[in-house]
Amino acid sequence: MIYTVTFNPSIDYVMFTEGFQVGGLNRAHMTNKFPGGKGINVSRVLTSLHIENTATGFIGGFPGKFIKDELIKANILTDFVEIEEDTRINVKLKSDVETEINGPGPNIETNHYEMFLNKLKNTNAFDTVIIAGSVPNTLNKSVYKEIAEILKETKATLIVDAEKALMKSILPYNPKFVKPNKTELEEIFGIEIKSDNQIIECAQKLIDEGAQSVIVSLGGDGAIYVDSQIKLKATVPQGEVINTVGSGDSTVAGMVAGLEKQLNIEDAFKLAVSCGTATAFNADLANKEDIDKILPQVNVAIL
Numbered sequence: 676m677i678y679t680v681t682f683n684p685s686i687d688y689v690m691f692t693e694g695f696q697v698g699g700l701n702r703a704h705m706t707n708k709f710p711g712g713k714g715i716n717v718s719r720v721l722t723s724l725h726i727e728n729t730a731t732g733f734i735g736g737f738p739g740k741f742i743k744d745e746l747i748k749a750n751i752l753t754d755f756v757e758i759e760e761d762t763r764i765n766v767k768l769k770s771d772v773e774t775e776i777n778g779p780g781p782n783i784e785t786n787h788y789e790m791f792l793n794k795l796k797n798t799n800a801f802d803t804v805i806i807a808g809s810v811p812n813t814l815n816k817s818v819y820k821e822i823a824e825i826l827k828e829t830k831a832t833l834i835v836d837a838e839k840a841l842m843k844s845i846l847p848y849n850p851k852f853v854k855p856n857k858t859e860l861e862e863i864f865g866i867e868i869k870s871d872n873q874i875i876e877c878a879q880k881l882i883d884e885g886a887q888s889v890i891v892s893l894g895g896d897g898a899i900y901v902d903s904q905i906k907l908k909a910t911v912p913q914g915e916v917i918n919t920v921g922s923g924d925s926t927v928a929g930m931v932a933g934l935e936k937q938l939n940i941e942d943a944f945k946l947a948v949s950c951g952t953a954t955a956f957n958a959d960l961a962n963k964e965d966i967d968k969i970l971p972q973v974n975v976a977i978l
């Protein structure tokens with residue numbers, strides 16, 4: 676089974692407004708609400724690609740109920756620990772530019788955290804666990820490492836998409852891949868990235884620290900894949916960018932789907948990038964039809 680872990684799910688409340696004015700009364704001409712959070716987004720795209728998976732993590736209150744109901748409607752298996760406080764609602768403001776405000780997330784009690792860890796203790800060598808996104812303030816930042824320790828014992832495959840310290844903390848546990856975006860890579864290494872060579876050097880350092888492979892997503896510039904054998908660059912087609920929220924998560928889902936379907940690395944990476952771009956060109960996360968349309972327009976070259 677593939678498990679996605681979202682410590683800090685969210686309802687993504689997307690508001691489309693023209694000429695947004697800070698400090699003024701703005702009216703949205705369209706609003707959408709989606710079940711969000713990085714692991715949940717991965718689950719949704721995996722399901723669109725017909726890859727069975729279970730979404731786990733912590734949900735609570737009416738936003739938690741909304742998320743669970745939406746996932747069940749989409750035929751996604753769920754195994755969340757239900758907590759007392761409300762799951763957060765993240766605001767995604769679409770105007771001339773995209774602005775995001777992500778909440779800190781609810782309090783998670785120790786007993787709920789223990790219940791969650793116990794679920795992971797039941798994984799085995801045939802399972803894959805994708806941990807993605809932020810950790811609520813009330814949990815210790817060592818939680819990623821604690822999960823990695825459990826998976827080391829159960830021998831399940833680990834995949835991680837998280838910022839700086841969280842990602843760095845699990846590298847010694849040899850994740851199958853990690854997916855920083857360019858900004859995250861710059862933050863990790865404290866540099867300004869200006870070339871593909873710099874990206875490859877940074878990815879190589881993450882591999883030296885234990886990652887089996889690295890996908891660096893580059894927004895409209897596509898993505899770079901690095902492992903010990905091969906370096907690839909994907910370029911993406913031009914198109915109307917509608918909502919990039921969840922693009923990176925879609926990239927992760929595409930790679931997991933490609934590996935699960937036993938595609939070769941080039942094709943798995945191409946699918947990954949197609950999923951990211953198909954989501955950027957959509958109001959919601961991309962579905963299979965959107966992804967199939969983008970796939971032939973993505974170009975993967977060996978660097």
Ligand SMILES: Nc1ncnc2c1ncn2[C@@H]1O[C@H](COP(=O)(O)OP(=O)(O)O)[C@@H](O)[C@H]1O
Nearest residue numbers: 856892893894895897898922923948951952955
């Ligand atoms: N403006 C865009 N045009 C086309 N594809 C995009 C655009 N923005 C994002 N993508 C696609 O989504 C992927 C992930 O986007 P990115 O912004 O790098 O990740 P994250 O959402 O994690 O910050 C990219 O590799 C690309 O395939």
Ligand SMILES: O=P(O)(O)OC[C@H]1O[C@](O)(COP(=O)(O)O)[C@@H](O)[C@@H]1O
Nearest residue numbers: 711712713808809920921922923924
């Ligand atoms: O857990 P974090 O880092 O606050 O991020 C949560 C947010 O990220 C998202 O998962 C989108 O992430 P990406 O745009 O990086 O793919 C949203 O659904 C959610 O609101």
